[in-house]
Amino acid sequence: MTLPKAAASNPPLRRIYPLLCAHFGHRNWWPGDTTLEIIVGAILTQNTAWSNVEKAIGNLKKQRLLSVKRLREIPVEELARLVRPSGYFNQKAKKIKNFIAFLDTRYAGSLAGLRRAPLERLRPELLRVNGIGPETADSILLYALDKPVFVVDAYTRRILVRHYYFEPDPSYDEIQERFEKELETDLDLYNDFHAQIVATGNRYCRSRPRCAGCPLEHLPHREE
DNA sequence: GACCAGGCACATC
């Protein structure tokens, strides 16, 4: 693996965290109150701005739908209507239903049972649910179920590539493996580090970056 | 009006 010379002067990955944390403060993530709300939010936020997800979650809360029982009973068309503001609403309604069906089949509909299962078993199971890919699975595992997996998202990829930690188009697994290898296995660190990355992405490193003031501004970075 | 946002599945080569 060859990286440009600029990468040589980069601090190790784990040193990025304190830089971000000093800037944004401890984030105390995920934005959601219950296990189920976090799981639903993880599905609804796929390729979607969080502000839109909030509207959809608000609709679900208003209808008291954030329970396994109510989500099991509601017709998928009705669910789609309620999550409409989050975009891809037909697909996302199905995905939520798919998760509930998985929970019913494998864990007798019990979130507590799900939470008790070991990570090594849970991750492959979640990835087999249609509509749950690596990021959604890992968000559920880390933020809803307190399992120590590092979540990789578009911001993670964009920021690390821009600062020469990876060549363009790194794979999900490649990025995740590197974080998990170079960091202590620590739930709170995984939780807050990813939250810091999202804060950085939202504020400074969207597809059209605004680097001025970014806590990583002084690191070597690719142009454009 | 164009572009973008905390993906994923599926078709095709």
Add this chain to the structure above:
DNA sequence: GATGTGCATGGT
């Protein structure tokens, strides 16, 4: 295995 496409709303 790599690449392309559909899915869709709401903010800038």
